Amino acid sequence: MQIALAPMEGLVDEILRDVLTRVGGIDWCVTEFIRVTERVLPASTYHKLAPELFSGAQTATGTPLRVQFLGSDPACLADNAAFACTLGAPVIDLNFGCPAKTVNKSRGGAVLLNEPELLHAIVREVRRAVPAQIPVTAKMRLGFAHKNAALECAQALTEGGAAQLVVHARTKVEGYKPPAHWEWVARVQEAVKVPVFANGEVWSLDDWRRCREVSGVDDVMLGRGLVARPDLARQIAAARAGDEVLAMDWQALQPLLAEFWLQARRKMSPRYAPGRLKQWLAMLTRSYPEAMELFNLLRRENDCLRIDAMLGIDIPALEQRDAG
Incomplete structure (x- = not known):
């Protein structure tokens, strides 16, 4: 398969x-x-x-x-x-x-x-x-x-x-x-x-x-x-394969969200990166109630630095990690 x-x-x-x-x-x-x-x-x-x-x-x-x-x-x-x-x-x-x-x-x-x-x-x-x-x-x-x-x-x-x-x-x-x-x-x-x-x-x-x-x-x-x-x-x-894997919970999803946001920040201008994050969050709301809470929090926010803070993401630390 x-x-x-x-x-x-x-x-x-x-x-x-x-x-x-x-x-x-x-x-x-x-x-x-x-x-x-x-x-x-x-x-x-x-x-x-x-x-x-x-x-x-x-x-x-x-x-x-x-x-x-x-x-x-x-x-x-x-x-x-x-x-x-x-x-x-x-x-x-x-x-x-x-x-x-x-x-x-x-x-x-x-x-x-x-x-x-x-x-x-x-x-x-x-x-x-x-x-x-x-x-x-x-x-x-x-x-x-x-x-x-x-x-x-x-x-x-x-x-x-x-x-x-x-x-x-x-x-x-x-x-x-x-x-x-x-x-x-x-x-x-x-x-x-x-x-x-x-x-x-x-x-x-x-x-x-x-x-x-x-x-x-x-x-x-x-x-x-x-x-x-x-x-x-x-x-x-x-x-x-006949195995069982526990479903990924919201906490386990956080490193993926952080990585997604970091890459969006690198690839896109500050004008467009927030919209890219909101697009994915809107789809995650189907599976995660917490995604709806975060989406509503970020809905009208377009400042990348404030989004960093709302996500609890230390962009400089992530950049240093990748550089190392």
């Missing part, structure tokens, strides 16, 4: 990838999508979205990173994928699941599920362009407005050369509204000959057990559930 961290644009950047993979249980993660339109992007674009390429395409704890592309031009996607491989990308992933309206309007993401022949062409050209030893994988939803072409789309992707599929078990129109239709993951797995990952509405260990029972697949990709419960992957991995 493999457990993957989902590539959530605007949320799971290198900071959160680093922090979440420190907890354990995650086998691989994926960049936020790299939007490709009409040219080969410069190396700086890749390094901005995937700085892990400087360190063997893995997080600090050694979790492998895949590079994900989004677009509709097979030749341009192929050229960019080939270039990404020269920068160290170990796996090329293709996004056919993004539901954002702005993305779909420009022929990217889930809207391409209306064109199975284009899905096939994209994967085929990317597969031809990258070295044979580098896998090409894909993420899809069950369709744009309807599920009636889900199996055709899955087959188009795998016949084009996708070595794995992640299936977000909802259509674009369904967005993120419960439920996720895990039974369709089972149907996709029956229709293709490659491993299929279930994705969608796995917030807890019990959710994973139900997902596994209904979908019939062992592999899972965790998105919002893992962001809201940072030890969810570790809990699932332990349960799969």
